Amino acid sequence: xxxxxxxxxxxxxxxxxxxxxxxxxxxxxxxxxxxxxxxxxxxxxxxxxxxxxxxxxxxxxxxxxxxxxxxxxxxxxxxxxxxxxxxxxxxxxxxxxxxxxxxxxxxxxxxxxxxxxxxxxxxxxxxxxxxxxxxxxxxxxxxxxxxxxxxxxxxxxxxxxxxxxxxxxxxxxxxxxxxxxxxxxxxxxxxxxxxxxxxxxxxxxxxxxxx
Numbered sequence: 509x510x511x512x513x514x515x516x517x518x519x520x521x522x523x524x525x526x527x528x529x530x531x532x533x534x535x536x537x538x539x540x541x542x543x544x545x546x547x548x549x550x551x552x553x554x555x556x557x558x559x560x561x562x563x564x565x566x567x568x569x570x571x572x573x574x575x576x577x578x579x580x581x582x583x584x585x586x587x588x589x590x591x592x593x594x595x596x597x598x599x600x601x602x603x604x605x606x607x608x609x610x611x612x613x614x615x616x617x618x619x620x621x622x623x624x625x626x627x628x629x630x631x632x633x634x635x636x637x638x639x640x641x642x643x644x645x646x647x648x649x650x651x652x653x654x655x656x657x658x659x660x661x662x663x664x665x666x667x668x669x670x671x672x673x674x675x676x677x678x679x680x681x682x683x684x685x686x687x688x689x690x691x692x693x694x695x696x697x698x699x700x701x702x703x704x705x706x707x708x709x710x711x712x713x714x715x716x717x718x719x
Contacts, residue, residue, distance in 0.1 A: 509606075509668035511614070512572055513597035514542045515590030517553040522633055533630045535590035541663035542595065544617045544656045549595045563655055564622045564707040570594035570651035571601040581643065582635055593631065594651055596662070603649050603680035609705035611672035616660025618671070622705050623653035624684050645688050652680045655705065677703060692717045 517532035532553030543550040544567050570592045579587055589597040610621040627645065632638035644650060678686065678699055683706075686696050697718050701711045 509601050509612075510599045511596050511662060511664055511666045511668075512599045513537045513589035514540075514662065514664060515595055515597065516542060516549070516551055517590075517593070519553045522630070524629065524633065529630075531630050531633075533593040533634055535593055535595070537589045537597075541615070541661040543659065543661050544615075544619065544654075545659050546656050552595060564710075565653040566656045567595045567619065567654040568593065568625065568651060569596040569598050569601065569654060571603070571649060572597050572599045573601070574647075574649050574651075577647065582637075582640075585635065591634075592651065593634075598668070601651075603652070603684070604682075606652065606680045607673060607677040608680065608683050608700070609674040609677050609703050610670060611657065612668040613671050614668045615662030615666040616658075617656060617662055618658035618660075619654040619656055620705050621652050621680065622655040623707050623710065624680070624687055625650040625653065648681055648684055650684050674703065674705075686714070694718065 514537065515535035516538050517535040519530050519532065520534045522529050522531055542552070547562050547566055548554050549567055575587070575591070606621060608621055612619050627641045627650070629638060629641070631644065632640050676699055678696055682696060683700060686692055686700060697714055700706060701715045701718070
């Protein structure tokens, strides 16, 4: 896994349901390293602190390998890295091979795979079609959030080096499917709710589906 683009967002005003909303989903590549702090990426806009930022969602990464799929569906958009609101566009990132609780050294930082991405209306607004939310869920490759265990700068071409993996965990793809499927695997639910890398609020939510 290698960073191919570091992306920063500035506050952007949109109109949604006749109301003015400020969002940080419009991110653009930066040529300089970015600093991963404990609760956010430094100098990156996080407008909705209820749903974004914080320890369990300090940094969002998305796979470069997913871009061709979406470009094919939305060929008329102006494409660039950061299109999905990710802070880091990462090459060779396969959600089926990366696991909740994985700890990586990348650049000067140490990060942990910590939470799933929930697509919201702002993604639909940016793509000009709210149907992307359903498409995003059906596709199943949504990237992942990272917790920052040790702060530091990261830059293009920095490699993710795995330094720790839980004995029992779910892949990022399995976790995302677990959240959005109707028939939830009970063994997977048990694993997820007992993984301290996941936001306690999310673990509490998933625990309700255990029978």
